[in-house]
Structures are given as C-alpha cells and as structure tokens.
Amino acid sequence: MSLPIHQTVVFPVSPHEVYEALLDSKKHSAFTHAEAHISRRVGGAYDAYDGYSSGRNLELVPDQLIRQSWRAVDWKEGVFSTVVFILKSVPGGTSLDFTHIDLPDGTEAEFTQGWIDNYWNPMQVFFSNWKEKGKP
Numbered sequence: 001m002s003l004p005i006h007q008t009v010v011f012p013v014s015p016h017e018v019y020e021a022l023l024d025s026k027k028h029s030a031f032t033h034a035e036a037h038i039s040r041r042v043g044g045a046y047d048a049y050d051g052y053s054s055g056r057n058l059e060l061v062p063d064q065l066i067r068q069s070w071r072a073v074d075w076k077e078g079v080f081s082t083v084v085f086i087l088k089s090v091p092g093g094t095s096l097d098f099t100h101i102d103l104p105d106g107t108e109a110e111f112t113q114g115w116i117d118n119y120w121n122p123m124q125v126f127f128s129n130w131k132e133k134g135k136p
Contacts, residue, residue, distance in 0.1 A: 002108035031126035
C-alpha cells in the first residue's frame with residue numbers, strides 16, 4: 001500500500017456547513033457537479049462522482065468527524081481504503097484535516113492531486129458562492 005495522503009484546507013464557513021457539504025447528497029452533487037447518493041448513518045453506503053467512488057460510513061460525529069471506507073470503481077474487487085475528515089472551528093471558518101490511507105500502490109500521486117482538484121478547490125468555489133449569493 002502507498003503512503004498516506006494528508007492534507008489540510010481552511011474553508012470560510014462553519015464546521016456544520018462543511019460537514020453538510022460532504023454528507024448531504026444534494027450539496028455534495030452541487031459542488032462536484034456530479035451525482036452523489038450519501039447515507040447519513042453509520043454503516044450506510046454512499047457513492048459520489050457519478051459512481052466513481054463508493055464506500056460506507058464508518059464513523060460520523062456531526063460537525064466534527066467523518067470516517068469512511070472508500071474505493072474507486074476501477075480498483076480490484078474488494079479493495080478499500082479509508083478516508084478521514086476532521087473538522088475544527090478556526091478564526092474565519094473551518095480547518096479540515098484530511099487523511100486517506102491504504103491506497104493501492106502507485107495511486108498516491110493521482111489521489112493527492114485528485115482531492116485538491118475534485119474536492120478542495122470546488123468546495124472553495126461553492127462556499128464563496130454561498131457568501132456572495134446566500135446559502136442554498
């Protein structure tokens with residue numbers, strides 16, 4: 001397995017708003033511009049990016065923590081990694097501390113950039129639109 005990915009990003013909204021963007025199917029679909037179906041319960045399944053990624057919620061602490069099993073559609077059957085989102089209130093918004101572990105060998109660089117391009121950057125745009133136009 002590859003080395004873990006660890007990234008920290010700050011968003012200009014509350015931890016509740018970040019938590020909701022990640023776990024609410026409609027909001028998740030809005031910032032990714034792709035279909036998502038996300039259970040809001042521990043053990044519940046989710047899929048995102050038009051079915052590209054899927055898994056289960058392993059641990060949920062509202063507005064603080066999301067831990068999920070995670071896999072890409074093109075991975076070998078039965079191969080799962082784990083993603084952890086830790087949310088902390090900071091002056092001016094929320095610090096999201098993200099870790100992705102147990103990736104298949106050779107995929108670390110792809111997913112390191114993928115989280116930035118497909119999640120953190122679109123979320124920044126999504127939240128800046130909230131501030132300009134009002135929350136959805």
